[in-house]
Amino acid sequence: MMRTFKKISIRIADHFALIAISSVVILPFVWMITTSLKPPKLAFAAPYLIPTHFHWQNFVNAWQEAPFSRYYLNSIIVAVLVTFGQVFTSALAAYAFDRFEFPFKKTLWFTLLASMMVPLPLLVIPSFQIIQHLHWADNLAALIIPRCWSAFGILLLRQFIHSIPRDYDDAAKMDGANTLRVIWTVILPLARPAVATLALFAFLFAWNDFLWPLIVLNSPEHFTVPLGIANFSGKYGTRWTLLMAATVSATIPAVVAFLAMQKSLIRGLASGGINE
Amino acid sequence: MRNRQARTAYLLIAPALILFIGFTAYPFIWSAQISLTSWDGLNAVKKFVGFQNYINLFSDAEFRKSLSVTTIYTVSVTLISTVLGFLIALMLQRRGKSSVIYRTIFFSPVVTATVAAAVVWQLLFDPYVGVIDLGLKALHLPGPNWLSDTHWALPAVIIVGIWKRLGFAVIVYAAGLSSLPTSCYEAADLDGVSGWQKVRYMTIPLMRPVTTLVLITGFIDAIQVFDHIFILTSGGPMGSTNVMSLLLFNQGFKLFRLGYASAIGWTLFMIILALTMLQWQIRRRHE
Amino acid sequence: MKLSHRRLVSILSLAVFATVSLGTGSAIAAKKAVKPVTIQFWNYWDGGNGQALSALVKEFNKKNPGIIVKPVTFPWGDLLPKLQSAIASGTTPALAATDIAWMANMNQSGKLVDLGAALGGIKKATGNIYPSLLTYGLYKGKLQSLPASTNNLSLFYNKDLFRKAGLNPNKPPKTWAEMRTDAMAISALGNGIQGMEIYVQPGEGLTWQFQPYLWQSGAGFLNKTNTAPTFNSAAGKTALQFLVDLINVDHAATAGQWGAFDKGQAGMRIDGSWMVGGYRDNAPFEFGTAMLPIPAGGVHATNMGGEQIMAFKGKTASQAAAVKFISWFTSAPIQARWDVATNFMPISDTVANSNVLLKHVAAEPALKAFIDQQKYAYARPAIASYPAVSDAFSKALEPAFYGTVSVSDALANADAAVRKALSGK
Numbered sequence: 001m002m003r004t005f006k007k008i009s010i011r012i013a014d015h016f017a018l019i020a021i022s023s024v025v026i027l028p029f030v031w032m033i034t035t036s037l038k039p040p041k042l043a044f045a046a047p048y049l050i051p052t053h054f055h056w057q058n059f060v061n062a063w064q065e066a067p068f069s070r071y072y073l074n075s076i077i078v079a080v081l082v083t084f085g086q087v088f089t090s091a092l093a094a095y096a097f098d099r100f101e102f103p104f105k106k107t108l109w110f111t112l113l114a115s116m117m118v119p120l121p122l123l124v125i126p127s128f129q130i131i132q133h134l135h136w137a138d139n140l141a142a143l144i145i146p147r148c149w150s151a152f153g154i155l156l157l158r159q160f161i162h163s164i165p166r167d168y169d170d171a172a173k174m175d176g177a178n179t180l181r182v183i184w185t186v187i188l189p190l191a192r193p194a195v196a197t198l199a200l201f202a203f204l205f206a207w208n209d210f211l212w213p214l215i216v217l218n219s220p221e222h223f224t225v226p227l228g229i230a231n232f233s234g235k236y237g238t239r240w241t242l243l244m245a246a247t248v249s250a251t252i253p254a255v256v257a258f259l260a261m262q263k264s265l266i267r268g269l270a271s272g273g274i275n276e
Numbered sequence: 277m278r279n280r281q282a283r284t285a286y287l288l289i290a291p292a293l294i295l296f297i298g299f300t301a302y303p304f305i306w307s308a309q310i311s312l313t314s315w316d317g318l319n320a321v322k323k324f325v326g327f328q329n330y331i332n333l334f335s336d337a338e339f340r341k342s343l344s345v346t347t348i349y350t351v352s353v354t355l356i357s358t359v360l361g362f363l364i365a366l367m368l369q370r371r372g373k374s375s376v377i378y379r380t381i382f383f384s385p386v387v388t389a390t391v392a393a394a395v396v397w398q399l400l401f402d403p404y405v406g407v408i409d410l411g412l413k414a415l416h417l418p419g420p421n422w423l424s425d426t427h428w429a430l431p432a433v434i435i436v437g438i439w440k441r442l443g444f445a446v447i448v449y450a451a452g453l454s455s456l457p458t459s460c461y462e463a464a465d466l467d468g469v470s471g472w473q474k475v476r477y478m479t480i481p482l483m484r485p486v487t488t489l490v491l492i493t494g495f496i497d498a499i500q501v502f503d504h505i506f507i508l509t510s511g512g513p514m515g516s517t518n519v520m521s522l523l524l525f526n527q528g529f530k531l532f533r534l535g536y537a538s539a540i541g542w543t544l545f546m547i548i549l550a551l552t553m554l555q556w557q558i559r560r561r562h563e
Numbered sequence: 564m565k566l567s568h569r570r571l572v573s574i575l576s577l578a579v580f581a582t583v584s585l586g587t588g589s590a591i592a593a594k595k596a597v598k599p600v601t602i603q604f605w606n607y608w609d610g611g612n613g614q615a616l617s618a619l620v621k622e623f624n625k626k627n628p629g630i631i632v633k634p635v636t637f638p639w640g641d642l643l644p645k646l647q648s649a650i651a652s653g654t655t656p657a658l659a660a661t662d663i664a665w666m667a668n669m670n671q672s673g674k675l676v677d678l679g680a681a682l683g684g685i686k687k688a689t690g691n692i693y694p695s696l697l698t699y700g701l702y703k704g705k706l707q708s709l710p711a712s713t714n715n716l717s718l719f720y721n722k723d724l725f726r727k728a729g730l731n732p733n734k735p736p737k738t739w740a741e742m743r744t745d746a747m748a749i750s751a752l753g754n755g756i757q758g759m760e761i762y763v764q765p766g767e768g769l770t771w772q773f774q775p776y777l778w779q780s781g782a783g784f785l786n787k788t789n790t791a792p793t794f795n796s797a798a799g800k801t802a803l804q805f806l807v808d809l810i811n812v813d814h815a816a817t818a819g820q821w822g823a824f825d826k827g828q829a830g831m832r833i834d835g836s837w838m839v840g841g842y843r844d845n846a847p848f849e850f851g852t853a854m855l856p857i858p859a860g861g862v863h864a865t866n867m868g869g870e871q872i873m874a875f876k877g878k879t880a881s882q883a884a885a886v887k888f889i890s891w892f893t894s895a896p897i898q899a900r901w902d903v904a905t906n907f908m909p910i911s912d913t914v915a916n917s918n919v920l921l922k923h924v925a926a927e928p929a930l931k932a933f934i935d936q937q938k939y940a941y942a943r944p945a946i947a948s949y950p951a952v953s954d955a956f957s958k959a960l961e962p963a964f965y966g967t968v969s970v971s972d973a974l975a976n977a978d979a980a981v982r983k984a985l986s987g988k
Binding site: 317318402403421423424426510514530 | 640644647648650651755763764765817818819820822823826828951954961962965967
Binding site for chain 2: 011115259
C-alpha cells in the first residue's frame with residue numbers, strides 16, 4: 001500500500017518536474033515565434049507567449065532584406081559536404097585501424113585521440129594564415145575542406161567496426177571484392193547506427209559553426225545562417241519583430257528536421273557502443 | 277604480404293591523415309612558434325621574444341580575470357547540465373513509454389544555431405521588456421539587470437550554456453539507460469532494494485562510462501565557449517564574462533597581437549591536457 | 564573494321580574542329596561583348612543607411628552597364644581589422660568607406676589610389692567640399708580619399724517621458740545642470756526608467772560619446788600635436804565626475820547595455836543624425852532633438868563623425884570602375900539625395916543649398932539641432948594609433964562608470980594607457 005502510494009507520488013513529482021523544466025527549455029522558442037508574428041509597434045506588449053496576431057509581413061520583409069535563402073543554401077552545402085567528408089574519411093581510417101597492422105599504428109592512434117583535446121580557438125590564428133596563402137579567404141572551401149575529418153568519427157566508427165566479425169569481410173573478399181568494396185557493401189550498412197550518429201554530430205557541428213566563418217568570410221552571399229543572423233542584429237536595429245522572424249527562419253527548420261530523424265538518432269546512439 | 281597490408285592501410289588513412297596534418301597538426305605546431313613572437317599578422321617581420329608573452333599573460337589582470345571566468349563557466353555548465361541531464365533521463369525512463377515530445381523539446385536547443393538562440397536570449401534577459409524580469413516582477417521578486425550587471429551577466433550566460441547543452445546529456449543518458457540489463461534490477465527488487473538505493477548503488481556506477489563521456493566532452497566544449505557570449509555580452513560588463521576564447525579573438529583579430537593570442541590558446545590547451553590526464557588517472561585508480 | 568575506324572576518326576576530328584572553332588568564335592564574340600567589371604564596396608552602413616546605399620548603388624549599376632558595384636556591409640567594429648588583414652594579404656576590395664578616424668591608418672598603407680591624379684587634379688576632384696573634411700584624405704600632397712558623409716552628435720530626448728515627469732517637452736536642457744535635474748525628474752518616474760542613457764561599453768563608442776564633454780569643459784582629449792593626452796586635468800575630472808555621479812549618486816542613469824532609449828525606457832541620450840529616420844519610423848514615443856547641453860563657463864562642442872570613400876590599387880579595370888563610382892557618389896546631386904535618405908550632414912555648400920535637401924530639412928524639424936551644431940564639431944585626432952588610443956581610453960574609464968574605480972584613478976589610468984598606445988605599444 002505504502003509502496004504504491006510512493007510510486008504514484010514519484011510519478012506525479014516526475015510529471016511536474018518534467019513539465020517545469022521543459023517549459024523553461026521551450027520558453028525562448030515560444031517567445032520567438034509569438035513576437036515574430038506581432039506587428040512592429042507591439043513587439044514588447046502582452047501577450048508574450050501566445051500568438052494573437054499573425055503579421056506574416058514580418059517574414060516577407062525579413063526574407064527580402066537579407067538573402068536568407070542564400071544563407072540556407074550555403075549552410076546546407078557546407079554541412080552536407082562536411083558530413084560526407086567526415087563519414088568518408090573516418091570510415092576508411094577506422095577500417096584501417098581495426099583490420100590492419102602497420103608501422104606507427106599505435107603512435108598515430110594516440111596522436112589522433114590527443115588531437116581531440118586541442119581547442120579550436122588555438123588553431124584559428126595559424127589556420128587563417130594558411131587559408132590566406134591558399135587564397136581560400138571568403139570562400140566556402142575554407143569552411144569545408146579543413147573540417148572533412150574527425151578524430152571523434154574515427155574513434156566512434158572503429159569501435160563499431162570492431163564488433164563486426166571479420167568473417168563478413170572474408171566472405172565479400174572471396175566474391176572478389178577489393179577493400180573499398182568491402183567497406184562500402186559490407187561494413188557501412190552494418191555500421192549504420194554509428195554512421196548515423198557521426199553524421200548527426202558532423203552536421204550539427206558544421207551547421208552551428210560561427211567563430212571560423214566569422215573570421216574567414218566577408219561577402220554576405222557566402223554567409224552561413226549563424227553569420228547571417230549575427231549580421232542582422234546590426235541591420236535591423238530596432239525592428240525586433242523582423243529580427244525574430246529572421247531567427248524563427250533560422251531555427252525552426254532545424255528543429256523540424258530533427259523531429260523527422262529522431263528515431264534513427266536514438267537507435268544510433270544506443271547501439272553506438274555508448275556503454276563501451 | 278605485410279607490405280601490401282601496410283600500403284593499403286596507409287592509403288585508407290591518407291585522406292584523414294592529410295587533413296589532420298594540414299589543418300590540425302601543422303597549425304598546432306605553428307601556433308606554438310607564433311606564441312614565442314610578437315607578430316602582428318600584418319608585417320612580414322616576426323620578432324622572437326621567447327616566453328615574454330606567457331610572462332605578460334600571467335601578470336595581466338585581464339587574463340587572470342578571464343581565467344577565473346572561464347573556470348566558473350566551465351565547471352558550472354558541465355556539472356549542472358550533466359547532473360540535470362541524468363535526472364531528466366531517469367525521469368523519462370521511469371515514465372516507461374518513450375516520449376517524442378519531451379525528447380524533441382530537450383534536444384531542440386542542441387540543434388538550434390547558437391547565434392540565433394543568443395539573439396533571442398538577449399531580448400529575454402532585457403531588464404525593461406524581457407519576459408524573464410517581467411515574470412520575476414510579477415512574482416514580486418527583484419529582476420536584476422542581467423547582461424548589464426557585473427554580478428548577473430555570468431549567471432545569465434551560464435544559464436544559456438546549460439540550456440544549450442542539456443539536451444545532449446539527456447539523450448546520451450537516455451540511450452545509455454535504455455541499454456542497461458534489467459536482470460540486475462529485477463534481482464534488486466526481489467531483495468527489497470529501494471528506488472533511491474537502486475539509483476545510487478546500481479545505476480550510477482553502471483552509467484560511469486557514459487558519465488565520463490558526457491563530462492569530458494562537456495568540459496572540452498565549455499572551456500572553448502565563444503558563440504553565445506560573443507553575441508550576448510562581448511565579454512562585458514567589465515570583463516565579467518570574458519572567457520578565454522573571446523580574449524583570444526579580440527587580442528588576435530581586433531588588436532592584432534597574434535603572439536599574445538597564441539599564448540592564450542596554448543594556455544587553454546595546457547589546461548585541457550592537464551585536467552584530462554587527471555580524469556584519466558582518477559578513472560584508472562577506480563578500476 | 565578499318566573503314567569504320569577511319570570513319571570514327573574523321574567524325575571525331577570534325578567534332579573537335581567544330582567545337583574548337585565555335586569555341587574560339589564565341590570567345591572572340593565574348594571579348595567584344597564586354598564582361599562587366601564587378602567590384603566590392605566595403606562599408607559599415609547598416610539598417611536604413613545600408614538600404615539607402617543599396618538603392619543608390621543599383622542606380623549607378625544601371626547607368627553604368629560595364630560596372631557592377633557590390634556593397635559589402637560589416638559591423639562597425641569589424642571593418643577596420645578586416646581591411647587591415649586584407650591590406651596585409653593583398654586581398655583588398657576595390658572600394659571602401661571607412662570612419663574618418665581610421666584614415667591615418669589607411670593612408671599609411673600605400674595601397675590607396677591617388678584620386679587627385681585619377682580625377683584630373685585635386686581642385687577638380689574636390690570642388691567646393693568643406694576644406695576641414697578634405698584634410699583626412701590628404702597625405703603627402705596626394706588626395707587619397709574623399710568625404711562620403713559627415714555628421715555630428717546631438718541630444719535626443721523622449722517628449723512623452725518629459726511630459727510624464729512634468730517637464731516642458733519643448734524646452735530640452737541647455738546646460739549640464741539642467742540636464743541633471745531633468746534626468747532626475749524622469750528617473751523619479753520609477754520602474755527602471757533612466758533619466759539619461761550613457762554609453763559605458765568599452766570601445767570607440769564610449770570614447771566618441773564622452774569626448775564632447777571633454778571639449779565642452781575645456782579639458783580636451785589630446786594636445787595640438789597629438790603627442791600627449793590632456794584629459795587628466797581638473798576640467799576632465801569635472802566632466803567624468805558629472806556622468807559618474809549621474810549614475811552612482813543621482814541614480815538618474817544606469818551603467819549597462821545600450822538600448823533603453825530605443826525601447827522608450829530612457830529620457831535622453833546622445834546620438835547621431837542618422838538615427839533620426841529610424842526613430843521617426845519606429846519609436847513608440849514622440850522624440851525631439853537639441854544641441855548638446857554645455858557646462859557653466861563651457862563652450863559648444865560636439866564630435867564630428869563621417870566616412871571617407873577610397874579606392875584601393877588593383878587591376879586597371881577595377882581601379883577605373885572604383886574611381887568612376889567615387890566621382891559619382893561624391894557629386895553634389897547624389898550627395899544631396901544621400902543626405903535626404905540617411906540624414907547625414909552636407910559635405911559642401913552646394914549640397915547644403917540644393918533644393919531637395921533644403922525641402923527635406925524644412926520638413927524634418929529634428930535635423931535643425933544637427934545643422935546648427937555642425938560648426939561646433941571637433942575632429943578626433945587623425946593619427947594612425949587612434950584606434951588603439953580610443954580602445955585603451957575606454958577600457959580605463961569603464962570601471963569609473965560602474966563606481967569601482969574613482970574618477971581621478973580612472974583618468975590617471977587612462978592617461979598612462981593612452982601614452983602607451985601613442986608610443987606604439
